[in-house]
Amino acid sequence: MKVAVVGATGLVGSEMLTVLAARNFPVTELIPVASERSKGKEIEFKGKQYKVVTPDEAIALKPDVALFSAGGGTSLEYAPKFAAVGTTVIDNSSAWRMDPSKQLVVPEVNGHVLSAADKIIANPNCSTIQMVVVLKPLHEQYTIKRVVVSTYQSVTGTGVKAVKQLTDERAGIEGEKAYPYQIDLNVIPQIDVFQENGYTKEEMKMIKETNKIMGDDSIRVTATTVRIPVIGGHSESVNIEFTNDFDIDDVRALLVKQPGVVVVDDPAHLKYPMPKDAHGKDEVFVGRIRRDESQPKTLNLWVVADNLRKGAATNAVQIAETLLEKGLL
The missing domain is CATH 3.30.360.10 (Dihydrodipicolinate Reductase; domain 2)
Structure with missing residues (x-):
């Protein structure tokens, strides 16, 4: 599965990479995403090196799922663009949490609400x-x-x-x-x-x-x-x-x-x-x-x-796991 991590160089983004590896999420291709100033920086994941790309470059690669932890402004601008190319976005910022059209999910509590219609899913506050x-x-x-x-x-x-x-x-x-x-x-x-x-x-x-x-x-x-x-x-x-x-x-x-x-x-x-x-x-x-x-x-x-784990990265990965279990990824 092609997985993008938007904000891969930040504290939560780095933890997302750790959790994806620790939980053996089926990543076949990792796309680390950050701002223009981090473009080209190398990120290690499961013993392999991956170059950081910009959000626009990542969208062109059409990932299956994108885990966002890059702030509300980035999420508001780019989450819909990822969703438009078929990517399922799981966003750690507060940007979409109270949007009535978006699900706010903790899998152990309300994972059952997720459906194929949910292309932008909000990760709650830690x-x-x-x-x-x-x-x-x-x-x-x-x-x-x-x-x-x-x-x-x-x-x-x-x-x-x-x-x-x-x-x-x-x-x-x-x-x-x-x-x-x-x-x-x-x-x-x-x-x-x-x-x-x-x-x-x-x-x-x-x-x-x-x-x-x-x-x-x-x-x-x-x-x-x-x-x-x-x-x-x-x-x-x-x-x-x-x-x-x-x-x-x-x-x-x-x-x-x-x-x-x-x-x-x-x-x-x-x-x-x-x-x-x-x-x-x-x-x-x-x-x-x-x-x-x-x-x-x-x-x-x-x-x-x-x-940084259950309060952010782990919950986001667990949402992705729930989508997989439901056949939605």
Whole structure:
């Protein structure tokens, strides 16, 4: 299969190549795509070297599938052009997520919605993905009324520049800044720009995307998203109010059975999910499973995942795998 990776030289694009190789996706020809300034650069994939091409050159090659991670502007401009030549686009930017004509997909949650008509498919926000994988079986069993989520998000979610800011600050080196403030030994309660309602764009993504992916606008969601000086994954404190009551052992059993979830919940032995353990993994890790004692029918969870893997690259590749399984690629 002819596979294009648009944004192949970036953090998520590089991770997409790693995931394609690790999951043995049937790539017969790789087309690494980046901007004009990266044209001709060589990318290694499974022991072979491939030259980076521009988006227009890639379109002419008519790939079967194109994994996009090159920003919203690039996606808006080029995704329709790829789709026009028959390529199925899986886009990691926010450009198409809330477009009512586009599917927003986490395969373990709503992979069933995919059809032959879907030529541009949106990959959700990293922090939304890991949360809805956990919410899915709980909503089916107990019916979720409300979710309160606070996130603790890795600098890798911002990109290479942010990782360098953190490492520079830790080493006492003056350098280029991705954030308006120091990130080392600090937390920044702002991810993306502020909206008129006082929420950030990241917070509103989590609210709106959760409803769309879960296929249920009755679920009320409120979010506070925070950047922390960590590399390896995003963590979330999730408080869930249900219509129906639950048994904690039954909740654990449901989560153990949920595809893509690993339960790490043994407080007696200090076992719980952490970003350093999620780093480089494709699963979503959940722990600190306990009843909220301040009100009935309410649960607390701690959810951790590698934002470059399940939060971006892995989910995109899993969408492609789902399309293959359905005979749509």
